[in-house]
Amino acid sequence: MELFDLALIWALIIGFGVIMYVLMDGFDLGVGILFPFAPSEEARDVMMNSVAPVWDGNETWLILGGAGLLAAFPLVYTVFLPALYIGVFLMLAGLIFRGVAFEFRFKARSSRYLWNWAFAGGSLLAAFAQGAVVGAYIQGFNVENGVYVGGALDWLTPFSILTGLGLVAGYALLGSTWLIMKSEGYIQEWAYRITPPLLFSVLTVFAMVSLWTPFVDITVFERWFDKIHVIWVLPVLSLLCAWKIFSAVSKRKEGMPFVATMGLFIFTYLGLIASRWPYVVPPNYTLWDASSAYGSQLFLLLGLLFVIPVVLMYTAWTYWVFRGKVKAGEGYH
Amino acid sequence: MELDPILLSRIQFAFVVSFHAIFPVFTIGLASFIALLEGLSFKTGDPIWERLSKFWIKVFAVVFGMGVVSGIVMAFQFGTNWSNFSQATANFLGPVLSYEVITAFFLEAAFLGVLLFGRDKVPKGVHLFAACMVALGTFISSFWILSANSWMQTPAGIEFVNGVVYVTSWSEAIFNPSFYYRFAHMALASFLTGGFVVAGVSAWYLLRGREVEANRKALSMCLWMLMVAAPLQLFVGDLHGLNTMEHQPAKVAAMEGNWETSTGVPLLLFALPDQANQTNRFEIGIPKLASLILTHEWDGEVPGLDVVPVDEQPPVAWVFWSFRVMVGLGMLMIFFALAGLVLRKGGKYARSRWFLQGLRFMSITPFIAVLAGWFVTEIGRSPWLLYGLIDYQAGITPSLTGGMALFTLIGYVLVYALVFTAGVYYLMRLLYAGLESEESDHPDDAHDRAKRPFSAAHVPFEVDPKEVERLSRISPLDGGR
Known part of the structure; x- marks a missing residue:
């Protein structure tokens, strides 16, 4: 009667949505994080212009993820959000601030510096909170009978602070390689210069998290050291991407650093999934435990199958329209 | 003092949802107005429609953007x-x-x-089509959200097993018993909001003698629409009330301030509900009118708050007074809608100073009425989240x-x-800059290509002294002649 394993299909959809969000909002949050360090106000204009046409489309994936989780995996939604209560608020506040700053900076003159700070601060806050969520997920949640029973700040541990900082560095790296691709002249040179130190920071955190993760939870340790050795290909690929970023920056290539950074994110993300699969609310609940009713998953899937291709086409079209370099002094007034 | 997470969460939800709701309720009405302007522009080719449309699209863009952010x-x-x-x-x-x-x-x-x-x-036709689809889309979006809300008020199409809802019929659940009434009531509220805002802004421009011809047309269109929508809302609201009496009698009892189920119930104009003593401390009412309105009989039986146990009663004063604010403002809207019709003869509606001044202030009233209406329906179902099945505590x-x-x-506030x-x-x-602002636009600006709502508006954030001077040179004509 149940023709397909809808839970699995939904896991793929939401997994896809998460990585789409991370890659796409990642580079524009990264641009925000780098904002205070830009070489000039003109460079800030270029930075903002480079992400202006696409940033809010990027954030739509986040809202879709929130609503999709409630529909397909209500247990994930109703454990993560209470457990991360404070973190979710900080993330939303950060996103709202930077969203508003984005719009008004273009229209502001004398108050511009205020919007600069709101943009940078909001980006930093949102990125850190998202990174801490990753850490909290690896740690697992204190759940009894499908209900979160832990405290307000259980998620905030040295480990999750480390992952939070890691994602800030990672987004900044996405931002700097994005700028290499989208800018030219002294701004591009600046982006080339800051990329290796950012890469080094990311790798440092990557190494620390990788060494730490197996010891946070015994099942993760067993997954990596006892059972399935084929997954070791993922961290190896991540490191290959890191090397590729480094060599591409050395050779002053323009597109490759960003592509390789995306690869770094994708393989790290897959490694993270491999650590916990098929547990979506670690340590006790699998994606099948967390699923909503079959009919409910099916009802929404029918609509999504229609909408996702349109949104993807539109997204691709927007990036195509805005391809190429953003020049200084061009565009906004 | 012990902080109550339930009360604080209710306040927080009420705050963020109220803050969010005022934007879509405006954009839904405005989107239809813009689609109409685009249609007129397409059909007649008269540039005045396009100018009006361009201006209101800018306003739409900013309000839509705020709605997304708060959403x-x-x-x-x-x-x-x-x-x-x-x-x-x-x-x-x-x-x-x-969805x-x-x-x-x-x-x-x-x-x-x-x-x-x-x-x-x-092509022009494609642009018109897009305008219609945006208008339709805002309705489809509100269709889903109102379906969800109505279902929480009047759950249907489900079975409740071990504390979890399972859908047995999607159509019964989506089109649940209160859905049609709520949707019609809310759709009209959106039209009233869009209508009174556009009318109020146009009236303000007319008072200042700015772009008289275009703004008079906009005002005239609004007044025709309001003349139908405002009285119709009274009728639909009445049906919605009757539907509520059938499914949530305690809510209607709170709206009427009626503590005991009885016949020949008066319509209270003023009262101080006293929940502790289960009575009104002071009341002024019109005899038997509530019975007549709710049962269509002078001596009809109207449910009182005694239909539910005391601990399942909503906070009566909130519901009672929110309801009066909503209805009072609704009556004021009907008055202005009808005054617009009376003043139609000889085009007086566009010159009468008191009428235009009044419309200016009326532009804020739909927002207050909408929020008051939501207070009635949401506080009125207290203490239930899912009516009769899940309360706040659960x-x-x-x-x-x-x-x-x-x-x-505190953070969200x-x-x-x-x-x-x-x-x-x-x-x-943006409103201050008005229709005149588009002459200074740069259509080839890269900003125009950004597919974000706000980039449709070009007005700078700070006040430009030159603009103030330019606008102050336009002498406010008396009554917009």
């Missing part, structure tokens, strides 16, 4: 503060709320960009403490205060 929070509120409720109802509310979200995205992805930025880039996030709830409540101030301030700048 992000809504997607997370259910889980952070009402996780047990979310878990119990996810099988229905999850897909329905998701609301994907409708909004689909709309934005496919048509909003064309409407905002495509005027000179796509729905709240178990791990939530009063301190956490207070922290985020601060964040929204800032966003709201900046947004409204900017909107005022």
Whole structure:
């Protein structure tokens, strides 16, 4: 009667949505994080212009993820959000601030510096909170009978602070390689210069998290050291991407650093999934435990199958329209 | 003092949803107005329609953008503060709320960009089509959200097993007993909001003698629409009330301030409900009128608050007074709508100073009426989240403490205060610049290509002294002649 394993299909959809969000909002949050360090106000204009046409489309994936989780995996939604209560608020506040700053900076003159700070601060806050969520997920949640029973700040541990900082560095790296691709002249040179130190920071955190993760939870340790050795290909690929970023920056290539950074994110993300699969609310609940009713998953899937291709086409079209370099002094007034 | 996470979460939800709701309620009405302007422009080719449309599209863009920003929070509120409720109802509310979200995205992805930025880039017919689709899309989006809300008021099409909702019939659940009434009531409210805002802004321009011909046309269109919509709302509201009496009698009893089920119940104009003593301390009413309105008989029996146990009664004073605010403002709207008809002869509506001044102030009333109406229906179902099945206590996030709830409540108030101030301030700048501002636009600007709502508006954030001077040179004609 149940023709397909809808839970699995939904896991793929939401997994896809998460990585789409991370890659796409990642580079524009990264641009925000780098904002205070830009070489000039003109460079800030270029930075903002480079992400202006696409940033809010990027954030739509986040809202879709929130609503999709409630529909397909209500247990994930109703454990993560209470457990991360404070973190979710900080993330939303950060996103709202930077969203508003984005719009008004273009229209502001004398108050511009205020919007600069709101943009940078909001980006930093949102990125850190998202990174801490990753850490909290690896740690697992204190759940009894499908209900979160832990405290307000259980998620905030040295480990999750480390992952939070890691994602800030990672987004900044996405931002700097994005700028290499989208800018030219002294701004591009600046982006080339800051990329290796950012890469080094990311790798440092990557190494620390990788060494730490197996010891946070015994099942993760067993997954990596006892059972399935084929997954070791993922961290190896991540490191290959890191090397590729480094060599591409050395050779002053323009597109490759960003592509390789995306690869770094994708393989790290897959490694993270491999650590916990098929547990979506670690340590006790699998994606099948967390699923909503079959009919409910099916009802929404029918609509999504229609909408996702349109949104993807539109997204691709927007990036195509805005391809190429953003020049200084061009565009906004 | 012990902080109550339930009360704080209710206040927080009420705050963020009220703050969010005022934007879509305006854009839904405005989108239809813009589609109509585009249609007139397409049909007649008269440039005046296009000028009006261009201006109101800018306003639409900014308000839509604010709606999106304030809406992000809504997607997370259910889980952070009402996780047990979310878990119990996810099988229905999850897909329905998701459909609301994907409708909004689909709309934005496919048509909003064309409407905002495509005027000179796509054929005229395609642009008109996009305008119609945006208008339709806003309705589809509200269809889903109102279905979800109505279902929480009058649950149907489900079975409730071990504290979890399972959908047995999607059509019965989506088109639940109160849905049609609520949807009609809300759709009319959106038209009234759009209508009174456009009318009020046009009246203000007419008072100042700015762009008289275009703004008079806009005002005239609004007045025709309001003349139908305002009285119709009274009729639909009455039907909605009767439907509520059938399914949620305690809510109607609170609206009427009626403590005991009885016959020949008066319509109270004023009262001080005293919940502790289960009576009104002071009341002025019209004999038997409530019975007549609710049962269509002078001696009809009207349910009182005694139909439910005392601990299942809503806070009566809130519901009672919110209802009176809503109805009072509705009556004022009908008055202005009819005055518009009386003043129609000889085009007096566009010259009469008191009428135009009055319309200016009326532009804020639909927002207050809408929020008051939501207070009636939401506070009126207290203490239930899912009527008769899940109450506040059962729905709240178990791990939530009063301190956490207070922290985020203060946080959201601060964040929204800032966003709201900046947004409204900017909107005022846009209105101040008016229809005349488009002459200074740069159509080939890269900003135009950005597919974001705000980039449809070009007015700078700060006041430009030159602009003030230019506008002050336009002498305010008496009554806009």
